[in-house]
Amino acid sequence: MRIGFVGLGVMGRPMVDNLIAAGHELSVYRGRTEVDAYVCSSAKEVAERSEVVILMVPDTPDVESVLFAPAGVAEGLQAGSLVIDMSSISPTATIGFAELIEKLGCEYLDAPVSGGELGARSGTLTIMVGGRPEVFERAQPLFDVLGQNITLIGGPGAGQTAKVANQIIVGLTIEAVAEGLLFAERAGADPAVVRQALMGGFASSRILEVHGERMIAETFEPGFRIRLHRKDLGLAIQAAAELDLALPNTAATQQLMSAAIADGDGELDHSALYRTLRRDKI
Known part of the structure:
Protein backbone atom coordinates (compact mmCIF):
# COMPACT_ATOMS: atom_id res chain seq x y z
CA MET A 1 0.00 0.00 0.00
CA ARG A 2 0.92 3.66 -0.28
CA ILE A 3 1.13 4.64 3.37
CA GLY A 4 1.64 8.05 4.92
CA PHE A 5 3.05 8.25 8.42
CA VAL A 6 3.11 11.32 10.67
CA GLY A 7 5.25 11.16 13.82
CA LEU A 8 8.66 9.45 13.73
CA GLY A 9 9.39 9.42 17.44
CA VAL A 10 10.42 6.59 19.77
CA MET A 11 7.45 4.49 18.64
CA GLY A 12 6.83 5.80 15.14
CA ARG A 13 10.29 5.27 13.68
CA PRO A 14 10.47 1.49 14.25
CA MET A 15 6.87 1.13 13.09
CA VAL A 16 7.81 2.84 9.82
CA ASP A 17 10.84 0.56 9.47
CA ASN A 18 8.61 -2.51 9.85
CA LEU A 19 6.13 -1.25 7.26
CA ILE A 20 8.95 -0.59 4.79
CA ALA A 21 10.41 -4.04 5.44
CA ALA A 22 6.98 -5.52 4.65
CA GLY A 23 7.11 -3.93 1.20
CA HIS A 24 4.91 -0.87 1.64
CA GLU A 25 5.67 2.51 0.07
CA LEU A 26 6.07 5.14 2.81
CA SER A 27 5.73 8.91 2.81
CA VAL A 28 6.57 10.54 6.16
CA TYR A 29 6.36 13.82 8.02
CA ARG A 30 7.66 15.00 11.39
CA GLY A 31 10.82 13.01 11.85
CA ARG A 32 14.26 13.94 13.14
CA THR A 33 16.10 10.89 11.85
CA GLU A 34 16.80 9.61 8.37
CA VAL A 35 14.42 6.98 7.08
CA ASP A 36 14.12 5.05 3.82
CA ALA A 37 10.94 6.85 2.77
CA TYR A 38 9.79 9.94 0.92
CA VAL A 39 9.99 12.91 3.33
CA CYS A 40 7.11 15.34 2.89
CA SER A 41 7.02 19.05 3.67
CA SER A 42 3.57 18.94 5.27
CA ALA A 43 0.90 16.60 6.57
CA LYS A 44 -1.21 17.61 3.58
CA GLU A 45 1.44 16.28 1.22
CA VAL A 46 1.54 13.00 3.17
CA ALA A 47 -2.20 12.58 2.60
CA GLU A 48 -1.95 13.49 -1.09
CA ARG A 49 0.62 10.73 -1.65
CA SER A 50 -1.14 8.01 0.37
CA GLU A 51 -4.18 5.76 0.47
CA VAL A 52 -3.71 5.18 4.21
CA VAL A 53 -2.41 7.81 6.66
CA ILE A 54 -1.16 6.69 10.08
CA LEU A 55 -0.68 9.13 12.96
CA MET A 56 1.62 8.51 15.93
CA VAL A 57 1.91 11.81 17.79
CA PRO A 58 1.94 12.66 21.51
CA ASP A 59 -1.43 14.14 22.50
CA THR A 60 -4.96 15.16 21.52
CA PRO A 61 -4.02 18.70 20.37
CA ASP A 62 -1.27 17.23 18.20
CA VAL A 63 -3.72 14.92 16.42
CA GLU A 64 -6.19 17.76 15.93
CA SER A 65 -3.46 19.98 14.48
CA VAL A 66 -2.07 17.31 12.17
CA LEU A 67 -5.53 16.55 10.86
CA PHE A 68 -7.24 19.93 10.63
CA ALA A 69 -4.71 22.79 10.79
CA PRO A 70 -3.82 24.56 7.53
CA ALA A 71 -1.80 22.17 5.32
CA GLY A 72 -3.05 19.32 7.48
CA VAL A 73 -4.04 15.79 6.54
CA ALA A 74 -7.70 16.70 5.92
CA GLU A 75 -6.73 19.07 3.11
CA GLY A 76 -4.87 16.34 1.22
CA LEU A 77 -7.21 13.39 1.61
CA GLN A 78 -8.88 11.85 -1.42
CA ALA A 79 -12.27 10.15 -1.30
CA GLY A 80 -11.90 6.67 0.16
CA SER A 81 -8.66 7.38 2.01
CA LEU A 82 -8.21 5.80 5.43
CA VAL A 83 -6.87 7.64 8.48
CA ILE A 84 -5.57 5.47 11.34
CA ASP A 85 -4.74 7.32 14.54
CA MET A 86 -2.38 5.15 16.63
CA SER A 87 -1.67 7.91 19.14
CA SER A 88 -3.06 7.77 22.69
CA ILE A 89 -5.60 10.57 23.01
CA SER A 90 -9.03 11.54 24.33
CA PRO A 91 -11.81 9.05 23.44
CA THR A 92 -14.34 11.89 23.28
CA ALA A 93 -12.23 13.97 20.91
CA THR A 94 -11.60 10.88 18.80
CA ILE A 95 -15.32 10.46 18.11
CA GLY A 96 -15.45 14.03 16.83
CA PHE A 97 -12.35 13.58 14.67
CA ALA A 98 -13.83 10.44 13.12
CA GLU A 99 -17.06 12.23 12.26
CA LEU A 100 -15.19 15.08 10.53
CA ILE A 101 -13.01 12.73 8.48
CA GLU A 102 -16.00 10.61 7.44
CA LYS A 103 -17.82 13.75 6.25
CA LEU A 104 -14.97 14.13 3.74
CA GLY A 105 -15.86 10.74 2.24
CA CYS A 106 -12.99 8.99 4.01
CA GLU A 107 -12.63 6.32 6.70
CA TYR A 108 -11.22 6.52 10.23
CA LEU A 109 -9.92 4.12 12.86
CA ASP A 110 -8.52 4.85 16.29
CA ALA A 111 -5.90 2.20 17.03
CA PRO A 112 -3.72 3.06 20.02
CA VAL A 113 -1.04 0.59 21.00
CA SER A 114 0.65 -0.92 24.02
CA GLY A 115 4.06 -2.57 24.16
CA GLY A 116 6.48 0.33 24.18
CA GLU A 117 9.54 0.77 22.01
CA LEU A 118 10.43 -2.92 22.30
CA GLY A 119 7.04 -3.94 20.92
CA ALA A 120 7.28 -1.35 18.15
CA ARG A 121 10.68 -2.66 17.06
CA SER A 122 9.72 -6.32 17.19
CA GLY A 123 6.30 -5.85 15.58
CA THR A 124 4.55 -7.31 18.62
CA LEU A 125 2.43 -4.37 19.72
CA THR A 126 -0.99 -4.83 21.26
CA ILE A 127 -3.38 -2.81 19.10
CA MET A 128 -6.81 -1.71 20.38
CA VAL A 129 -9.07 -0.58 17.56
CA GLY A 130 -12.22 1.52 17.36
CA GLY A 131 -14.20 1.84 14.13
CA ARG A 132 -16.47 0.01 11.72
CA PRO A 133 -15.75 -3.71 11.15
CA GLU A 134 -15.31 -3.39 7.38
CA VAL A 135 -12.76 -0.61 7.87
CA PHE A 136 -10.94 -2.71 10.46
CA GLU A 137 -10.72 -5.53 7.90
CA ARG A 138 -9.19 -3.14 5.39
CA ALA A 139 -6.47 -2.16 7.89
CA GLN A 140 -5.84 -5.70 9.19
CA PRO A 141 -2.84 -6.40 6.91
CA LEU A 142 -1.08 -3.31 8.25
CA PHE A 143 -1.91 -4.15 11.85
CA ASP A 144 -0.49 -7.64 11.30
CA VAL A 145 2.87 -6.05 10.42
CA LEU A 146 2.90 -3.86 13.51
CA GLY A 147 1.43 -6.07 16.21
CA GLN A 148 0.28 -9.48 17.39
CA ASN A 149 -2.62 -8.97 19.80
CA ILE A 150 -5.05 -7.01 17.61
CA THR A 151 -8.63 -6.46 18.77
CA LEU A 152 -11.58 -4.53 17.38
CA ILE A 153 -13.04 -3.14 20.61
CA GLY A 154 -16.09 -1.36 19.20
CA GLY A 155 -17.11 1.79 17.37
CA PRO A 156 -15.15 5.05 17.04
CA GLY A 157 -13.40 5.99 20.28
CA ALA A 158 -13.55 2.47 21.70
CA GLY A 159 -9.88 1.83 20.95
CA GLN A 160 -8.90 4.94 22.88
Whole structure:
Protein backbone atom coordinates (compact mmCIF):
# COMPACT_ATOMS: atom_id res chain seq x y z
CA MET A 1 0.00 0.00 0.00
CA ARG A 2 0.92 3.66 -0.28
CA ILE A 3 1.13 4.64 3.37
CA GLY A 4 1.64 8.05 4.92
CA PHE A 5 3.05 8.25 8.42
CA VAL A 6 3.11 11.32 10.67
CA GLY A 7 5.25 11.16 13.82
CA LEU A 8 8.66 9.45 13.73
CA GLY A 9 9.39 9.42 17.44
CA VAL A 10 10.42 6.59 19.77
CA MET A 11 7.45 4.49 18.64
CA GLY A 12 6.83 5.80 15.14
CA ARG A 13 10.29 5.27 13.68
CA PRO A 14 10.47 1.49 14.25
CA MET A 15 6.87 1.13 13.09
CA VAL A 16 7.81 2.84 9.82
CA ASP A 17 10.84 0.56 9.47
CA ASN A 18 8.61 -2.51 9.85
CA LEU A 19 6.13 -1.25 7.26
CA ILE A 20 8.95 -0.59 4.79
CA ALA A 21 10.41 -4.04 5.44
CA ALA A 22 6.98 -5.52 4.65
CA GLY A 23 7.11 -3.93 1.20
CA HIS A 24 4.91 -0.87 1.64
CA GLU A 25 5.67 2.51 0.07
CA LEU A 26 6.07 5.14 2.81
CA SER A 27 5.73 8.91 2.81
CA VAL A 28 6.57 10.54 6.16
CA TYR A 29 6.36 13.82 8.02
CA ARG A 30 7.66 15.00 11.39
CA GLY A 31 10.82 13.01 11.85
CA ARG A 32 14.26 13.94 13.14
CA THR A 33 16.10 10.89 11.85
CA GLU A 34 16.80 9.61 8.37
CA VAL A 35 14.42 6.98 7.08
CA ASP A 36 14.12 5.05 3.82
CA ALA A 37 10.94 6.85 2.77
CA TYR A 38 9.79 9.94 0.92
CA VAL A 39 9.99 12.91 3.33
CA CYS A 40 7.11 15.34 2.89
CA SER A 41 7.02 19.05 3.67
CA SER A 42 3.57 18.94 5.27
CA ALA A 43 0.90 16.60 6.57
CA LYS A 44 -1.21 17.61 3.58
CA GLU A 45 1.44 16.28 1.22
CA VAL A 46 1.54 13.00 3.17
CA ALA A 47 -2.20 12.58 2.60
CA GLU A 48 -1.95 13.49 -1.09
CA ARG A 49 0.62 10.73 -1.65
CA SER A 50 -1.14 8.01 0.37
CA GLU A 51 -4.18 5.76 0.47
CA VAL A 52 -3.71 5.18 4.21
CA VAL A 53 -2.41 7.81 6.66
CA ILE A 54 -1.16 6.69 10.08
CA LEU A 55 -0.68 9.13 12.96
CA MET A 56 1.62 8.51 15.93
CA VAL A 57 1.91 11.81 17.79
CA PRO A 58 1.94 12.66 21.51
CA ASP A 59 -1.43 14.14 22.50
CA THR A 60 -4.96 15.16 21.52
CA PRO A 61 -4.02 18.70 20.37
CA ASP A 62 -1.27 17.23 18.20
CA VAL A 63 -3.72 14.92 16.42
CA GLU A 64 -6.19 17.76 15.93
CA SER A 65 -3.46 19.98 14.48
CA VAL A 66 -2.07 17.31 12.17
CA LEU A 67 -5.53 16.55 10.86
CA PHE A 68 -7.24 19.93 10.63
CA ALA A 69 -4.71 22.79 10.79
CA PRO A 70 -3.82 24.56 7.53
CA ALA A 71 -1.80 22.17 5.32
CA GLY A 72 -3.05 19.32 7.48
CA VAL A 73 -4.04 15.79 6.54
CA ALA A 74 -7.70 16.70 5.92
CA GLU A 75 -6.73 19.07 3.11
CA GLY A 76 -4.87 16.34 1.22
CA LEU A 77 -7.21 13.39 1.61
CA GLN A 78 -8.88 11.85 -1.42
CA ALA A 79 -12.27 10.15 -1.30
CA GLY A 80 -11.90 6.67 0.16
CA SER A 81 -8.66 7.38 2.01
CA LEU A 82 -8.21 5.80 5.43
CA VAL A 83 -6.87 7.64 8.48
CA ILE A 84 -5.57 5.47 11.34
CA ASP A 85 -4.74 7.32 14.54
CA MET A 86 -2.38 5.15 16.63
CA SER A 87 -1.67 7.91 19.14
CA SER A 88 -3.06 7.77 22.69
CA ILE A 89 -5.60 10.57 23.01
CA SER A 90 -9.03 11.54 24.33
CA PRO A 91 -11.81 9.05 23.44
CA THR A 92 -14.34 11.89 23.28
CA ALA A 93 -12.23 13.97 20.91
CA THR A 94 -11.60 10.88 18.80
CA ILE A 95 -15.32 10.46 18.11
CA GLY A 96 -15.45 14.03 16.83
CA PHE A 97 -12.35 13.58 14.67
CA ALA A 98 -13.83 10.44 13.12
CA GLU A 99 -17.06 12.23 12.26
CA LEU A 100 -15.19 15.08 10.53
CA ILE A 101 -13.01 12.73 8.48
CA GLU A 102 -16.00 10.61 7.44
CA LYS A 103 -17.82 13.75 6.25
CA LEU A 104 -14.97 14.13 3.74
CA GLY A 105 -15.86 10.74 2.24
CA CYS A 106 -12.99 8.99 4.01
CA GLU A 107 -12.63 6.32 6.70
CA TYR A 108 -11.22 6.52 10.23
CA LEU A 109 -9.92 4.12 12.86
CA ASP A 110 -8.52 4.85 16.29
CA ALA A 111 -5.90 2.20 17.03
CA PRO A 112 -3.72 3.06 20.02
CA VAL A 113 -1.04 0.59 21.00
CA SER A 114 0.65 -0.92 24.02
CA GLY A 115 4.06 -2.57 24.16
CA GLY A 116 6.48 0.33 24.18
CA GLU A 117 9.54 0.77 22.01
CA LEU A 118 10.43 -2.92 22.30
CA GLY A 119 7.04 -3.94 20.92
CA ALA A 120 7.28 -1.35 18.15
CA ARG A 121 10.68 -2.66 17.06
CA SER A 122 9.72 -6.32 17.19
CA GLY A 123 6.30 -5.85 15.58
CA THR A 124 4.55 -7.31 18.62
CA LEU A 125 2.43 -4.37 19.72
CA THR A 126 -0.99 -4.83 21.26
CA ILE A 127 -3.38 -2.81 19.10
CA MET A 128 -6.81 -1.71 20.38
CA VAL A 129 -9.07 -0.58 17.56
CA GLY A 130 -12.22 1.52 17.36
CA GLY A 131 -14.20 1.84 14.13
CA ARG A 132 -16.47 0.01 11.72
CA PRO A 133 -15.75 -3.71 11.15
CA GLU A 134 -15.31 -3.39 7.38
CA VAL A 135 -12.76 -0.61 7.87
CA PHE A 136 -10.94 -2.71 10.46
CA GLU A 137 -10.72 -5.53 7.90
CA ARG A 138 -9.19 -3.14 5.39
CA ALA A 139 -6.47 -2.16 7.89
CA GLN A 140 -5.84 -5.70 9.19
CA PRO A 141 -2.84 -6.40 6.91
CA LEU A 142 -1.08 -3.31 8.25
CA PHE A 143 -1.91 -4.15 11.85
CA ASP A 144 -0.49 -7.64 11.30
CA VAL A 145 2.87 -6.05 10.42
CA LEU A 146 2.90 -3.86 13.51
CA GLY A 147 1.43 -6.07 16.21
CA GLN A 148 0.28 -9.48 17.39
CA ASN A 149 -2.62 -8.97 19.80
CA ILE A 150 -5.05 -7.01 17.61
CA THR A 151 -8.63 -6.46 18.77
CA LEU A 152 -11.58 -4.53 17.38
CA ILE A 153 -13.04 -3.14 20.61
CA GLY A 154 -16.09 -1.36 19.20
CA GLY A 155 -17.11 1.79 17.37
CA PRO A 156 -15.15 5.05 17.04
CA GLY A 157 -13.40 5.99 20.28
CA ALA A 158 -13.55 2.47 21.70
CA GLY A 159 -9.88 1.83 20.95
CA GLN A 160 -8.90 4.94 22.88
CA THR A 161 -11.15 3.90 25.76
CA ALA A 162 -9.37 0.54 25.93
CA LYS A 163 -5.98 2.28 25.84
CA VAL A 164 -6.94 4.55 28.74
CA ALA A 165 -7.96 1.46 30.71
CA ASN A 166 -4.63 -0.12 29.80
CA GLN A 167 -2.72 2.91 31.04
CA ILE A 168 -4.59 2.90 34.34
CA ILE A 169 -3.69 -0.75 34.93
CA VAL A 170 -0.07 -0.36 33.79
CA GLY A 171 0.51 2.81 35.80
CA LEU A 172 -0.95 1.45 39.02
CA THR A 173 0.90 -1.84 38.61
CA ILE A 174 4.23 -0.07 38.09
CA GLU A 175 3.57 1.91 41.25
CA ALA A 176 2.67 -1.27 43.15
CA VAL A 177 5.83 -3.07 41.99
CA ALA A 178 7.92 -0.03 42.96
CA GLU A 179 6.39 0.05 46.43
CA GLY A 180 6.85 -3.69 46.94
CA LEU A 181 10.50 -3.72 45.88
CA LEU A 182 11.26 -0.58 47.90
CA PHE A 183 9.63 -2.17 50.95
CA ALA A 184 11.80 -5.26 50.49
CA GLU A 185 14.94 -3.14 50.18
CA ARG A 186 14.22 -1.00 53.26
CA ALA A 187 13.33 -4.09 55.28
CA GLY A 188 16.79 -5.52 54.59
CA ALA A 189 15.98 -8.09 51.89
CA ASP A 190 17.63 -8.24 48.49
CA PRO A 191 14.97 -6.84 46.11
CA ALA A 192 16.41 -8.86 43.21
CA VAL A 193 15.89 -12.09 45.12
CA VAL A 194 12.44 -10.98 46.28
CA ARG A 195 11.48 -10.20 42.68
CA GLN A 196 12.66 -13.63 41.54
CA ALA A 197 10.62 -15.31 44.27
CA LEU A 198 7.50 -13.31 43.42
CA MET A 199 7.80 -14.23 39.75
CA GLY A 200 6.75 -17.75 40.70
CA GLY A 201 3.65 -16.67 42.62
CA PHE A 202 0.37 -14.82 42.25
CA ALA A 203 2.12 -11.42 42.15
CA SER A 204 3.86 -12.39 38.93
CA SER A 205 3.28 -10.03 36.03
CA ARG A 206 4.96 -8.74 32.90
CA ILE A 207 5.55 -5.47 34.73
CA LEU A 208 7.24 -7.21 37.67
CA GLU A 209 9.35 -9.12 35.15
CA VAL A 210 10.45 -6.23 32.92
CA HIS A 211 10.05 -3.06 34.95
CA GLY A 212 10.98 -4.73 38.20
CA GLU A 213 14.32 -5.65 36.66
CA ARG A 214 14.77 -2.06 35.47
CA MET A 215 14.05 -0.75 38.96
CA ILE A 216 16.62 -3.04 40.54
CA ALA A 217 19.27 -2.28 37.91
CA GLU A 218 18.26 1.41 37.81
CA THR A 219 18.29 1.42 34.02
CA PHE A 220 15.60 3.87 33.01
CA GLU A 221 16.24 4.59 29.33
CA PRO A 222 12.79 5.44 27.99
CA GLY A 223 10.61 2.77 26.51
CA PHE A 224 7.62 4.88 27.54
CA ARG A 225 8.27 8.22 29.18
CA ILE A 226 6.80 9.28 32.53
CA ARG A 227 5.65 12.55 30.97
CA LEU A 228 3.53 10.73 28.38
CA HIS A 229 2.11 8.29 30.91
CA ARG A 230 1.06 11.19 33.13
CA LYS A 231 -0.76 12.62 30.10
CA ASP A 232 -2.61 9.33 29.63
CA LEU A 233 -3.69 9.21 33.28
CA GLY A 234 -4.91 12.77 32.83
CA LEU A 235 -7.14 11.49 30.03
CA ALA A 236 -8.48 8.85 32.43
CA ILE A 237 -9.24 11.40 35.14
CA GLN A 238 -10.89 13.75 32.64
CA ALA A 239 -13.08 10.97 31.26
CA ALA A 240 -13.91 9.76 34.77
CA ALA A 241 -15.14 13.24 35.69
CA GLU A 242 -17.45 13.17 32.64
CA LEU A 243 -18.77 9.80 33.87
CA ASP A 244 -19.07 10.90 37.55
CA LEU A 245 -16.63 8.10 38.33
CA ALA A 246 -14.05 8.11 41.13
CA LEU A 247 -10.54 6.83 40.24
CA PRO A 248 -8.65 7.64 43.46
CA ASN A 249 -5.58 5.49 42.89
CA THR A 250 -5.26 6.66 39.29
CA ALA A 251 -5.22 10.24 40.59
CA ALA A 252 -2.61 9.37 43.23
CA THR A 253 -0.35 7.69 40.67
CA GLN A 254 -0.67 10.68 38.36
CA GLN A 255 0.46 12.89 41.23
CA LEU A 256 3.47 10.63 41.79
CA MET A 257 4.31 11.05 38.11
CA SER A 258 4.02 14.82 38.54
CA ALA A 259 6.52 14.56 41.41
CA ALA A 260 8.87 12.60 39.15
CA ILE A 261 8.60 15.29 36.49
CA ALA A 262 9.24 18.01 39.08
CA ASP A 263 12.40 16.10 40.06
CA GLY A 264 13.58 16.16 36.44
CA ASP A 265 12.69 12.55 35.58
CA GLY A 266 9.89 13.21 33.10
CA GLU A 267 11.85 11.91 30.12
CA LEU A 268 12.82 8.66 31.85
CA ASP A 269 10.97 5.36 31.50
CA HIS A 270 7.85 5.09 33.66
CA SER A 271 9.60 2.41 35.74
CA ALA A 272 11.64 5.32 37.16
CA LEU A 273 8.74 5.95 39.54
CA TYR A 274 10.86 3.72 41.77
CA ARG A 275 13.37 6.59 41.98
CA THR A 276 10.62 8.98 43.00
CA LEU A 277 9.44 6.76 45.85
CA ARG A 278 12.97 6.29 47.21
CA ARG A 279 14.08 9.87 46.51
CA ASP A 280 14.89 10.56 50.15
CA LYS A 281 17.65 7.91 49.92
CA ILE A 282 19.21 9.05 46.62
